[in-house]
Amino acid sequence: MxxxxxxxxxxxxxxxxxxxxxxxxxxxxxxxxxxxxxxxxxxxxxxxxxxxxxxxxxxxxxxxxxxxxxxxxxxxxxxxxxxxxxxxxxxxxxxxxxxxxxxxxxxxxxxxxxxxxxxxxxxxxxxxxxxxxxxxxxxxxxxxxxxxxxxxxxxxxxxxxxxxxQLKPSSRKHSLDLEASWEKSLAEDSKARLEEVVNNLTPPKEGEVNFMGLQVKKADNGDLHVTLLIRNGSEKNINLEQIPLQVEDANGDVVAKGGFKLDHLTVKANTSKPWTFIFPKAMIVKEDADFSKWKAYAPTQK
Known part of the structure; x- marks a missing residue:
């Protein structure tokens, strides 16, 4: 040598x-x-x-x-x-x-x-x-x-x-990415249901990052708990520090809006990560919302 x-x-x-x-x-x-x-x-x-x-x-x-x-x-x-x-x-x-x-x-x-x-x-x-x-x-x-x-x-x-x-486009299937805290706290059947949801959805377009609503629930104190899938269609991990979000109901009315600071939330390449955002009562602009159909999005993504 x-x-x-x-x-x-x-x-x-x-x-x-x-x-x-x-x-x-x-x-x-x-x-x-x-x-x-x-x-x-x-x-x-x-x-x-x-x-x-x-x-x-x-x-x-x-x-x-x-x-x-x-x-x-x-x-x-x-x-x-x-x-x-x-x-x-x-x-x-x-x-x-x-x-x-x-x-x-x-x-x-x-x-x-x-x-x-x-x-x-x-x-x-x-x-x-x-x-x-x-x-x-x-x-x-x-x-x-x-x-x-x-x-x-x-x-x-x-x-x-x-x-x-020589880098090749990823051939990995779009998959579920759970934060460690979710991995520990979620029951196995809940994890299985989330995996089934992710597997049955059409993956986001290449390079696209979007949100899909999973669950919306109003707490006894008036806060709105919104659980979303953060979907990363890029070939790179993304780090989220701040997200502006709006929630619309079945009538297309804005129900709640606000900005959320995150502690460097990472969504790995080609994965979807569930996350719950809590809108305090002060962020809610419509009380009698119809959640038979709803969506949440960053205002620029509407």
Whole structure:
């Protein structure tokens, strides 16, 4: 694994490839709550089974420090070098970088090799579980091997290439996402009914976020309890901090309206999450509402 042995003694190692970073929610459906404008420096992490000469460890440490800081919730491939190990077998070495504040495990993922003009030079599916658990905020060097059958050209650049994740539209079925408090408090038959509702509904359009009414109930103190499904049709998790809502009855009259502050309520990609909003009596504008048919919506979504 001594990939730096061909260097002259006075030659500093350098990153010959470019960086490709993607959102962790796009690849893993995982996010952390790290402050979004914070820069993440990743620490070098060598796989436990790699036995490296000291010069390679020093070189990887140096190159890792040369990498651009990542943003929160990113996974990145940072190109180190590209070499023909033997005739017809090309070794692409890159850092696999994780800016999440927790360790991750990757699965089989398709990677593409592109040149500086963005042209695809090769494509191959790799079993990234072989990297093992990649610690929080770390960079793990790894070798990716391409053969002629994986490449679309025999002329590979030595510099300014990029190894990139090939992201595919999610094929996951739209599913129920329960907050931990709901998971603990709901009876199993109630969970089953919610799952049945979600499974029988037409999923929201790609990228769409909307609300669907589940239950409306007036409390003894005059408050209105409105339970909705928050439906996330996008391929990314959404974090809700504030929602303006209006409720209409069967006559199309506004029954209640107000704004709700939420404690960073997260709805995962391609899921629906039930949530109950309580309108205090002061927010109710129509007392004798007909709830034989009703809907709730953000005013801009009507």
């Amino acid at each position: 001594g990939i730096f042995s061909k260097r002259d003694n006075n030659e500093q190692p350098k990153l010959e490839g470019k960086e490709n970073a993607v959102s962790s929610s796009d690849l893993l459906n995982e996010e952390s709550t790290t402050e979004q404008n914070k820069e993440i420096q990743t620490e070098l992490s060598i796989h436990s089974e790699w036995e490296l000469p000291k010069e390679d460890i020093y070189a990887y440490q140096f190159l890792n420090m040369e990498c651009t800081p990542l943003k929160p919730n990113q996974l990145s491939l940072s190109g180190i070098n590209l070499d023909e190990e033997k005739e017809g077998l090309y070794r692409v070495t890159a850092f696999v970088r994780n800016s999440l504040d927790k360790a991750i495990k990757l699965e089989e993922t398709t990677l593409v090799l592109v040149n500086k003009e963005g042209q695809t030079l090769g494509r191959k599916a790799f079993d990234l579980s072989e990297l093992g658990e990649i610690p929080a905020r770390s960079s793990r060097p790894w070798h990716f091997y391409f053969t002629h059958k994986d490449l679309f050209t025999q002329e590979l650049p030595r510099e300014d290439w990029q190894l990139a994740f």
